Amino acid sequence: MKCEEYEALFAGWIDKELTPAEQTKLEQHLTDCAGCREELAAMQQLWDVMGEVKTPEPSDHMRVKFQAMLDTYKESVEDKKGSFAGIKDQLNRLWQWQPRWPLAYSLAIVLISFGCAYLFFNTGKGSKQDEQLKELTSQVHELKQTMMLALLENPSASERIRGVSYTSEIKHADKEVIDALLATLNNDPNVNVRLSTLDALSHLASHPEVREGLIQSIVQQDSPLMQSAIADVMLKLQEKKSVKSFRELLKQKNLDPGVKDKIKQTITQLI
């Protein structure tokens, strides 16, 4: 055997991975061959020096970073599931709500018209008919109101605006409607919905609680658009009680300068 063939055993020798047979074979060769002996010794020495090399420790914040990464990853996985469930949910809601209310609404109107026709043709004139007509009208009214309230809860902003616009059709807004509108005015995330709510409420200003609610709402509005719109409404209604709320609003530090001027103007006009 030539030296090169023994060299294949060198790696095993220094790593102590040789079989006993291989080991004796190599040892025998080493006693005869000074060249290989020397080379192996040099390698062994190198190997030993390498053994003293210390690998630096990773820093502690690596663990923190890993945990953060794992958490984000878990969230993203859950989000995927979550958003899928969310879409499914919304679809379900669409199926549930969209057809149900309008359908109920149209059906009710059809029934009522039939009812009216029936009443008109079949029963006699007089107070009884009037009474029933009144009852039916109030039922229609109630239906509109329920539908409007349902629409205000809709996740889509345009649907909520539609709901708000129904208020013009409700002649005698009761407390429930007013409360729902005021809640929308103060809490709706969409500024357009709030603007149309304000518009709807300004038509209902004959109700004292609406005026009260509007005045209270002044300080709750953070959008400059809403703040100036509400000032317009107050000016139109000549509501002197609102002055106090406006003064309070003026104290807010991040108030838009344009809005500030407008409110000051409004106050002087109101007083």
Next chain:
Amino acid sequence: MLKVKAGDLDKMGLLFERYHRPLYGFLFHMTYQREASEDMVQQVFYKMLKYRHTFTGTGEFIHWMYSIARNSLKDQGKRKKLQMQQEGVEEMADRLPGGTIPDEQLERKQAKLELYKAMEKLSDDHREVLTLNRFQELKHQEIAQILNISEVAVKTRVHRALQELKNIYTNTER
């Protein structure tokens, strides 16, 4: 890892505890840069999460881990290499114990420093096989699986790597 694959992502934390040190060591010896190595450890664990479905469970987990790490190294690769080497030597020199020390220790310190320099000049293949064999203390057969070559080839490569290292080492000494 099979549990992670099945969806128990928290088990990844356990694997991190167990393997992030050796993985970091391997990446450090391949790049000689601490931060880059830490980033890559992070990357490797992220890849293991993301591609957990590709873990078959037929081989050992660490073989899979090292093969992902090797791919990351390849991606990260060669563009940064020169600057890394420069920083690496200084980094290592700093880490060696200093101060007043006896001659013998001084000699050993010198020897280690020379060795580091020599290691850096090794070709990537050779440095890799020596790192796995000597620093990671893996057996030839395990290295063969990670590198996807035969065991005999690993032994030959270790031998060649040591020869190359010895040549560089003795040359720089003079």
